[in-house]
Amino acid sequence: MAPKVLVSDKLSETAVQIFRDRGIDVTFDPSIGKDKEKLLAVIGEYDGLAIRSATKVTEKILESAPNLKVIGRAGIGVDNVDIPAASKKGVIVMNTPFGNSVTTAEHAISLMMAVARQIPEASASTHAGKWEKSRFMGVELTAKTLGVIGAGNIGGIVCDRAVGLRMKVVAYDPFLSEERATKLGVTKVELDELLARADFITLHVPLTDKTRNILSAENLAKTKKGVRIINCARGGLVDEAALADALKSGHVAGAGFDVFEVEPATDSPLFNLPNVVVTPHLGASTTEAQENVALQVAEQMSDYLLSGAVQNALNMPSVTAEEARVMGPWVKLASHLGAFAGQLTDEPIQAINILYDGAVSEMNLDALGCAAISGIMKATNPDVNMVSAPVVAKERGVKISRTTQAKSGVFDAYIKLSVVTEGRERSIAGTVFSDGKPRFIQIKGITIDAEVGEHMLYTTNDDVPGIIGALGQTMGENGVNIANFTLGRSDAGRDAIALLYLDAPAPDAVLNKLRATGLFRQVRPLAFDVS
Structure with a gap:
């Protein structure tokens, strides 16, 4: 039977046709996303749910979706999906982080230029029949220092564009390597140095406990006088009240904001301040971006439902279609090893240790680990899968570790799984033969050769x-x-x-x-x- 997908928000007809062309039974009804009761009534029929921002996937919705396997968000933000609840239910949540990267980066550059030259205010003044040429004295971008907080997909594009504008770029990102910084043509710095040096600051990080109010009142005080601040990433990264005070005092010369702590933003401390350019979360709002993310989410969901390939998942290791084909037998083996250990373990599990030997150590170990943990947890909770099992293990306080090593025996590759309880440690190892069939090769340190039935x-x-x-x-x-x-x-x-x-x-x-x-x-x- 063909997988069934509900598209409950507005996606392009081309994206919907992708589902049909791939053999997916698709229902396209954008009205459902705004009708919680209707969604609640029908979601139980579907294997997949494709959404934008209108549909709210709550724990209650997930509880009513016993067949749901994947939620695809056409766009980056997944604030409208209860990801912890989805993980517990074993539902993969994927987004499309690359479809609107260029669009969002361009919007940040546009806001930076608009703030630098006071374009919106000058436009309004001129429309009003005034000719206030001397009032709107701007600044050049050339030779100015741009501080980029977050040099990932979007931030990296902003760096590239800024270098093209002949700006000096400094970047703060704990995950930015020196090699990538050199490739981007930027200088990697710590946050305090960026704040002290930058003439413009633009933010491109997700909103987390660590990044919330990264530009707090304290950090805004560390910035260069006359700095201009751009935020096209997420509301909550900047303390809006503190920024408003800094703008009023003249310490901050201007700001461009596309996102706000509360959205829709009908009121903000930044509204109606001079030289503050604000837009209603338009970062991804171009024809090209909307089409790109819609097509991308349709392809990703189809790949998963038809072949098991996982791309851009937020609660599951990504597995490409090629990896899914090559790793399929090894994923099955990892699951069998886990099932063996789980069915023989009657005491609470304290730790799970996984050893990858030889060629398998170069595969996608996150996915293999999820399969092994899932096999173990199914012994006591048959409803778990590769998504939910690691969550269940963590909730139970199970410590999980993995080790890799070069080929060390007669087999080109094998996986050894050890389960530790208070009273004992139980181990089992297995490999995949050339026929693609998993085999058990060692139990309790005793060598065997057993086909799995x-x-x-x-x-x-x-x-x-x-x-x-x-x-x-x-x-x-x-x-x-x-x-x-x-x-x-x-x-x-x-x-x-x-x-x-x-x-x-x-x-x-x-x-x-x-x-x-x-x-x-x-x-x-x-x-x-x-x-």
Whole structure:
């Protein structure tokens, strides 16, 4: 059955057609986004939800969406989506961070020019029939120092454009490498130095606890007298009341704001101040940007629903379509390893340690880790998936670590998973053979070679005669067919294990007969999703 997607906000017909062309069953009804009750009534039918800013995806909406797998936001901001609630429900939330990067960067440059030359005020004056040529004395951008706070996608484009305008650019961004700074033609500095040097400051960072009021009253006092400040990123990055005071005192010469702490902004301390240019969140409002983000979200959602590729997700590691094809068997293996450990662990888990050996250590380890954690958590919570499992593990206080190493054994690559509880540490390793099938290769340090089946039986015992006979005879007498039988031991007469691949689950009565022999320490049925 084709995946079903609801488009509840205005997307272009071209974007909607992308869903159709990819074989998606799409419903295009922009009226639903503004009608919470209608959305609540229909969302349960859909696998995907494509939105802009009108649709509000609340916890209540998510609770009514048992089939929902992905929410796609055509644009950058996802303030209208309850991401923690989506993560707990296992719903991927993706946005389109690159579709409007150029547009937003250009708007920042436009505001900077408008503030520098007082264009809006001069325009209004001239429209009023005045000719106040001497009133509007501006400043040049050439040779001025631009301080860019945040040199990511949009900030990087602003840097590039500013260098083209022959400005000197300094950038503050903890994640900006010296190599990228050199490539952009900017100087990397700390925030205090940027504040002291910049003639213009433009912000291009997300709103987080660390960036909220990054231009506070205290930091505004550190700026050069006569500075001009531009914000096209997020409201709340600048203390608007403190900036208004700085503008009134003359310490700040001008400001250009496209975003506000409260939106829609019908009142702000910045309104009606001279040389303050304000626009109603127009950063992404160009024909090209609106079309780009709509097309991008349609492609991303289709890729995920049809092939498992994850792009620009905010609560899940990204996996390209090519990675999804190459990594598919390894993701399945990681999930099987987790399922094995999870089904055998009865005590609270304290830590999960994952070792990636050889070629697999160069793959997308975030995605593989999510698959392994999901496999473990499903043992006690069948509703978790790769999105929600890490959230569940974190809530339970589980410490997760990973290690990589070069090829160290006979296999080109393998994954080893260890689960630590208060009383013990349980480990299992596996690899993927050339046929693409996952195999278990080690349990409790004992070497084996076991194909993974939907129905399996795991036993542990002392290495003594009669084990194979007891297993075979008990299964045979009770009509349970063994598809594959794998044995392993540590040393002669020491620990031994058996892993049986069965055509159907072994009934409880059969398992109890095996336990009653007194030959086995453990007799545990296992189930794996091999679809």
